[in-house]
Amino acid sequence: MESxxxxxxxxNLSKTYEVPVLKNINLTVNAGEIIGxxxxxxxxxxxxxxxxxxxxxxxxxxxxxxxxDIRKNALEVKRKIGYIPENAALYDTLxxxxxxxxxxxxxxxxRTAVDKKAKELLNVFELGNYTDARMTTFSKGMRQKVLLxxxxxxxxxxxxxDEPLSGLDANAVILxxxxxxxxxxxxxxxxxxxxxMDVVEKISDRIMIINKGEMIANGTFEELNxxxxxxxxxxxxxxxxxxxxSTAAGQFINILEN
Amino acid sequence: MNTTLLKFLDLFRGLYTRLGADYEQLRAIVDIKLMMDNxxxxxxxxxxxxxxxxxxxxxxxxxxxxxxxxxALALYMIPSFILSMIVxxxxxxxxxxxxxxxxxxxxxxxxxxxTIILPRPVNGQxxxxxxxxxxxxxxxxxxIGLSLLPALVVxxxxxxxxxxxxxxxxxxxxxxxxxxxxxxxxxxxxxxxxEKLKNIINYFQIIMAISIMGGYQILPRxxxxxxxxxxxxxxxxxxxxxxxVWMAGAMESIHFHLxxxxxxxxxFCALVLPVTGAYLVNKYLSPVFSKKLGxxxxxxEQVQKVKTEKESFVDKIxxxxxxxxxxxxxxxxxxxxxxxxRKLKLKIYPAFGYILVFGLIFMMQGKKDFAxxxxxxxxxxxxxxxxxxxxxxxxxALHEIPYSDDFKASWVYFSTPLxxxxxxxxxxxxxxxxRLFIPAYLGISIIILAIWGIxxxxxxxxxxxxxxxxLLTLSLINKRHLPFxxxxxxxxxxxxxxxxxxxxxxxxxxxxxxxxxxKQPMIQWAVMPVQIGxxxxxxxxxxxxxxxxxxL
Numbered sequence: 001m002e003s004x005x006x007x008x009x010x011x012n013l014s015k016t017y018e019v020p021v022l023k024n025i026n027l028t029v030n031a032g033e034i035i036g037x038x039x040x041x042x043x044x045x046x047x048x049x050x051x052x053x054x055x056x057x058x059x060x061x062x063x064x065x066x067x068x069d070i071r072k073n074a075l076e077v078k079r080k081i082g083y084i085p086e087n088a089a090l091y092d093t094l095x096x097x098x099x100x101x102x103x104x105x106x107x108x109x110x111r112t113a114v115d116k117k118a119k120e121l122l123n124v125f126e127l128g129n130y131t132d133a134r135m136t137t138f139s140k141g142m143r144q145k146v147l148l149x150x151x152x153x154x155x156x157x158x159x160x161x162d163e164p165l166s167g168l169d170a171n172a173v174i175l176x177x178x179x180x181x182x183x184x185x186x187x188x189x190x191x192x193x194x195x196x197m198d199v200v201e202k203i204s205d206r207i208m209i210i211n212k213g214e215m216i217a218n219g220t221f222e223e224l225n226x227x228x229x230x231x232x233x234x235x236x237x238x239x240x241x242x243x244x245x246s247t248a249a250g251q252f253i254n255i256l257e258n
Numbered sequence: 259m260n261t262t263l264l265k266f267l268d269l270f271r272g273l274y275t276r277l278g279a280d281y282e283q284l285r286a287i288v289d290i291k292l293m294m295d296n297x298x299x300x301x302x303x304x305x306x307x308x309x310x311x312x313x314x315x316x317x318x319x320x321x322x323x324x325x326x327x328x329x330a331l332a333l334y335m336i337p338s339f340i341l342s343m344i345v346x347x348x349x350x351x352x353x354x355x356x357x358x359x360x361x362x363x364x365x366x367x368x369x370x371x372x373t374i375i376l377p378r379p380v381n382g383q384x385x386x387x388x389x390x391x392x393x394x395x396x397x398x399x400x401x402i403g404l405s406l407l408p409a410l411v412v413x414x415x416x417x418x419x420x421x422x423x424x425x426x427x428x429x430x431x432x433x434x435x436x437x438x439x440x441x442x443x444x445x446x447x448x449x450x451x452x453e454k455l456k457n458i459i460n461y462f463q464i465i466m467a468i469s470i471m472g473g474y475q476i477l478p479r480x481x482x483x484x485x486x487x488x489x490x491x492x493x494x495x496x497x498x499x500x501x502x503v504w505m506a507g508a509m510e511s512i513h514f515h516l517x518x519x520x521x522x523x524x525x526f527c528a529l530v531l532p533v534t535g536a537y538l539v540n541k542y543l544s545p546v547f548s549k550k551l552g553x554x555x556x557x558x559e560q561v562q563k564v565k566t567e568k569e570s571f572v573d574k575i576x577x578x579x580x581x582x583x584x585x586x587x588x589x590x591x592x593x594x595x596x597x598x599x600r601k602l603k604l605k606i607y608p609a610f611g612y613i614l615v616f617g618l619i620f621m622m623q624g625k626k627d628f629a630x631x632x633x634x635x636x637x638x639x640x641x642x643x644x645x646x647x648x649x650x651x652x653x654x655a656l657h658e659i660p661y662s663d664d665f666k667a668s669w670v671y672f673s674t675p676l677x678x679x680x681x682x683x684x685x686x687x688x689x690x691x692x693r694l695f696i697p698a699y700l701g702i703s704i705i706i707l708a709i710w711g712i713x714x715x716x717x718x719x720x721x722x723x724x725x726x727x728x729l730l731t732l733s734l735i736n737k738r739h740l741p742f743x744x745x746x747x748x749x750x751x752x753x754x755x756x757x758x759x760x761x762x763x764x765x766x767x768x769x770x771x772x773x774x775x776x777k778q779p780m781i782q783w784a785v786m787p788v789q790i791g792x793x794x795x796x797x798x799x800x801x802x803x804x805x806x807x808x809x810l
Contacts, residue, residue: 055376079379089373091290093297098290105286106378134297 007031007158007189008052012061021047023213024061029191029206034184036204037193040240044213045193046086049160052191053083065158079107082156084147086163086193092135096122096146099135100153107154114153121149125172140167148176159183161192165199177203201232211240260292263395278383287375287388292395322403325353328474330407334415339513343506346408347431350401351501354435357400358393359442360463393436401432416513423512427505430532434501437535440543460600467604468611475615493520504528579688584676585801588685589692592659592741596693602658609654610698613647620647639773641706641714645721646769651698652729653761655690662742671740679740680803686741687733687800691726699725717772720782723789724768730796732761737809 008029015022022044029035039045050056051063054074063070065077090099097118104114122131125145135143144167152159165173173196180190181203194200200207201221209217209224216239217224224235237245264285271281329349336342375385405428413421446455497503507524510516572593580586596602620643621631671682699722706714736757775782 053377055372075379075381078377083377085373085377087373089370091294091370091374093294094290098293102286102290103378106283106375106380108282 005031007067008063008065008191010052010061010063013048013051013063014060015044015047015051015056016060021213022051022059025210025213025215027208027215027218029189031189032184032187033205034180034190034203035192036200036207037191037210038195038197038200038207038236039193039210043210043240045210046162048210049083049162049191049193053081053160054078055083079154080156081158081160082151082154084151084159084161084164086166090135090143090147090150092138092143095130095132095134096127096149097131099146100150103150104153109154117153118149121153122146125149125175141169141172144168145172156188158189158191161190163194164192165194165196173199197231197233197236207232209236209239216240260289260296263292264289267391274387277387278381279387280381280384283380283384284388284391287380287385288391288395291388291392295396318399319403319406322400323406326404326407329404330411333408333411340506340510343509344502347427347502347505350404350428350431351435351438353404354397354400354432355439355442356462356466358397358435358439359459360466397432397436401428420509420513423509427509427528430528431501431505433532433536437532437539438501440539444543444546456600460603463604464607464611467608468615471608471612472615475619493524498523498527501528501531504531575692579692580685582681584678584681585685585688588682588741589689592686592689593693595742596655596689599662601663605658606651606654606694609651610701612650613644613698613702616647616650617644636710639776641710642717642721642769642773642776644702644706645717645772646725646765648695648698648702648721649725649728649765651694652690652725653732653758655694656729656732656736659686659690659741660739660744661746662744663746665743665745668740668743671743678802679805679808680801682740683733683738683803684797684801687729691729695725695729716779716782717776720772720775720786720789723786723793724772726793727789727796728765728768730793730800731764734796734800738803738807739809743810 006028008027010025010027013022013025013027014020025044025048037045037048047056051059052065052070054070054077057071057074059071066080068077070077091102094102097115100118100121101111101114104118105111119128119131122128122145125148127142127145130138130142135146138146144164148161148164151161165176168176177199180192184190184205204221206218206220207224208215217227217235221232224232227235227239230238267285267288274281274284329346332345333342336345371385371389409421409424412424443455446458450458493507497507504524504527507521508528511521511525572590576586576589576593580589596606617640621635621638621640671679676682703718706718775785
């Protein structure tokens with residue numbers, strides 16, 4: 001077991017746009033943990049991640065990463081963490097190498113080192129043949145791979161991933177899962193959100209479930225299992241109050257047939 | 259070329275550092291932005307090639323300096339010093355403001371920076387300075403290009419001393435334009451949502467397209483007729499509201515050593531107001547602006563609702579003029595997309611303005627006296643020209659309708675049991691006609707009735723049938739494509755000129771026939787049933803288009 005020093009803590013973290021999207025979130029993440037952060041669409045997952053990565057600067061409550069208050073040290077926090085966004089936003093008129101080169105420069109990495117690293121990483125992700133092709137033609141999975149590399153190229157000690165597996169094919173999912181597990185073994189902390197319950201169930205040390213801006217569960221899979229029985233999928237629907245799936249499905253069929 | 263520009267930037271490293279920006283990061287951002295600009299232009303100006311335009315910067319300069327030829331000529335030929343200067347500075351300020359609003363808006367409003375750069379350790383000053391630098395480089399390029407030839411004229415005509423002040427005035431004009439655009443953006447953003455802002459910008463782009471076209475066609479013709487030889491400039495109070503007049507006044511004051519109150523006032527405005535404006539932009543407007551931009555990405559998650567009242571009216575029309583679900587479906591969808599797709603609007607809507615531009619050119623052809631021509635207009639048959647010029651809208655629409663960025667969505671035509679694709683085609687045609695042609699024609703009809711009176715009524719009715727016949731004929735002889743089903747970059751350029759030529763020839767022929775018939779209104783009324791019968795026949799044939807007849 002790694003040392004149990006918290007690297008992410010929040011107390012009463014709240015955020016309001018027109019309506020409250022996060023309500024008094026209190027969470028602690030220890031070094032070397034993999035946290036699966038799940039919840040229905042619009043629950044506040046992305047907002048939490050954006051606050052913890054210093055992208056949204058105005059929030060209520062306290063949040064700190066690596067002992068740094070995010071509100072005061074956003075730049076320092078950004079330097080030490082990696083972030084992989086959910087919407088595949090990248091400058092797609094560039095080639096992957098150009099893009100990664102640019103990202104590396106923003107982290108002040110040495111130029112030749114970035115290029116070498118970028119090419120090698122692209123090779124591992126089977127994009128070796130596309131290093132000099134513009135990304136306008138890339139599929140969603142290929143873009144996601146480039147984004148994964150862009151988020152990790154500076155070797156951060158904490159990694160935030162927002163839906164990192166969307167659009168990836170089965171092989172790539174297995175590869176990313178394996179990368180995450182090995183990163184954890186190397187002492188990195190990983191905080192990620194996903195809709196893929198079976199993946200979350202398998203690789204997370206701890207699972208946090210958020211619904212309507214509130215944390216409704218926080219524990220290992222075994223611990224959650226005592227609150228509600230079955231697979232993570234069952235637990236999830238149980239806790240997020242969406243038990244009427246089969247009724248809804250029935251209705252759907254009914255409307256189609258009439 | 260970019261490396262040269264970046265080396266130029268390196269000169270200001272100290273300045274940037276003092277402003278609180280991280281120069282290395284700033285350089286990286288500017289570098290990448292310039293690189294993307296080059297490629298973006300590659301897509302919009304020519305056909306898509308993966309080749310890097312090595313000297314895009316120079317090329318753009320050349321293009322802009324060609325734009326500058328006209329104003330350089332004006333500067334050279336207009337005898338009145340101050341008038342020529344007013345023309346030049348109006349041109350510079352208008353061009354730069356318009357380009358800032360139209361071309362640059364996409365870069366300015368691009369929120370992908372928020373997701374790509376914001377998560378990285380880049381501070382606010384660096385990002386802001388990088389954006390500003392990017393804009394300034396772009397503006398510099400524009401201003402240098404546009405004033406290259408005019409500056410040459412100034413050196414030749416007025417000497418090197420005035421040239422130096424001339425350059426200074428250009429810089430001040432650019433500052434003024436930046437201030438004006440910034441204020442414009444902020445005002446609009448204050449009252450309109452992001453979506454509305456994009457619509458407003460879209461309309462500006464359309465107006466810009468029309469006015470560039472119109473300006474180049476009409477202004478020289480107007481100037482030929484104006485008595486610019488005898489032009490005498492008097493300063494009025496409202497001149498102090500017009501930045502080009504400040505600049506021109508300052509130039510005149512320097513060149514002729516005029517030191518009266520009005521000139522000193524104008525020179526003062528020219529010097530002080532742009533600088534004050536720039537200060538205000540930097541100090542107060544920019545932060546508000548950045549904040550607004552920052553919040554844009556966040557608000558885009560809200561789903562935009564479309565007003566539904568208007569649609570029920572469309573539904574009524576569509577049930578009335580279409581005969582089956584396929585046709586009606588196509589009509590409804592195409593009708594709505596024609597009104598909403600900004601890219602499409604930018605391509606088609608300028609044609610509305612071209613009608614008037616070309617109409618004016620036709621009427622002014624060979625005439626010396628504008629007022630006289632105007633009074634004589636009701637006795638001429640020029641309204642027939644207007645009637646057939648309206649077809650331009652349809653011509654452009656026909657050309658654009660097969661293409662869309664969302665061409666992939668056309669899979670629905672293939673996955674549904676669509677047995678007669680002709681129904682889709684005829685629905686599309688009707689939608690184009692109702693959405694684009696009818697409003698344009700209504701406008702033209704009002705103008706015609708106002709000038710030519712009720713005697714033109716039968717020409718208007720006769721003309722609308724002819725226009726629809728023309729639309730049908732062209733649709734029948736052209737390759738038939740399903741609407742919005744092809745990628746914009748596969749568009750074949752071959753045969754376009756020939757096709758346009760044939761179209762204009764046919765339209766001309768039709769117009770001439772109409773002109774001959776217009777002498778006998780009775781025959782005109784008699785021909786109308788024939789027209790309607792023909793429309794019915796052709797439409798039926800078009801509706802029966804089979805899959806084999808389509809070019810996919």
